[in-house]
Amino acid sequence: MRIIMLIDMDYFFAACEELRHQELKGKPLVVGADPKEGRGRGVVMTCNYEARKYGIRSGMPISIAYGLKKDAEFLPADFDYYERESREVMRTIKGYATRFEQVSIDEAFIDVTEKVLDYQDSLQYAKKIKDAVQRDHGLPCSIGISGNKVLAKMACEAAKPNGIKLVKPDEALSFLAPLPIDRLYGVGSKTREKLASRGYRTIGDLANANPMNLIDMFGVFGTELYNNARGMDDDEIVENYEIKSIGREKTFEHDTFNRDVVVDAIKSIGAEIEEELKRQALSFKTVTLKIRYHNFEEHLKSRSIGHYSNDVEEIVSNAVRLYDMHAEKGEQIRKIGVRVSGLIGYKGQMRMSDFVKA
């Protein structure tokens, strides 16, 4: 039996901003796109709980957030700063774990099976971690505890904000059953609609389903849905995670069909990707161009170059070529993105996966 925790930082970007702007504490604070008096493009990335009182939520168009609370504090995202804070917090968390897997800038799974006596004891242990994060970094977090990753994640959702929630494996079914189906990890709006059309509305409905029906609807994903709905998951904690792709994208201030504007964007994106590749000592084999048109239709075009490279010229020339070959010239473009994949270490710095392949 395992004891797994998910530690999730509360409203992380906004909490980081409160940390360095103490005067903003207690006021509604929104991190995201520039609202430009309600004409801004883009969305809310994170907001604090004062902002949530006005109905502001992450992912919401920034123009709507502005409409809800014009005199909230709107700040642009400073990822370099959040990354630095994240690294320090994660180092603290890792110190409490036998196994540690960071899943995003503000979340990590840890295995503490060998650090605690039992589930009851894990509650005290979680409190220790939570207090250390608050004391040493000045940042709040929530912790979910259970026997696997999916349940720890679901428990953590119930713990927010600033709490700890334990769901013992034998409590899983009754804990999950009443929750709306899209609260289940892996169920987004499309899957929710598809399930609703067949009468499934709660996680309990899924847990009581005939798994064959779910497999008919979703293939192997149906099995996963069924297992997750019953709180069953044997996914391992992966310690040495390796990045699979690096991409950057840019939404234009105004939609455009001007090739020069697009090419300029590809060049600056290419330079950023090259910098990241060199920072991580990686080379790529495949370039993918993403175009989002004015109507939100999105197309991906990709090209493998037949060798490994970390050169900005190869990123840009291939992306521009994909643009020239495939872009629908009469259509206005809203967003352009470039991603490189098929990554491998270079300069003799082999990665773990290289050894496995060898």
Added chain:
DNA sequence: TCTGGGGTCCTAGGACCC
């Protein structure tokens, strides 16, 4: 209401090789 940017994983058809 009007919709960002960073990623991951899965599927599916076709090419190509043995």
Added chain:
DNA sequence: TCTGGGGTCCTAGGACCC
């Protein structure tokens, strides 16, 4: 003359998560 099966790589797109 009419025809296999497995494996891998490439490309395009969809869904999801934070």
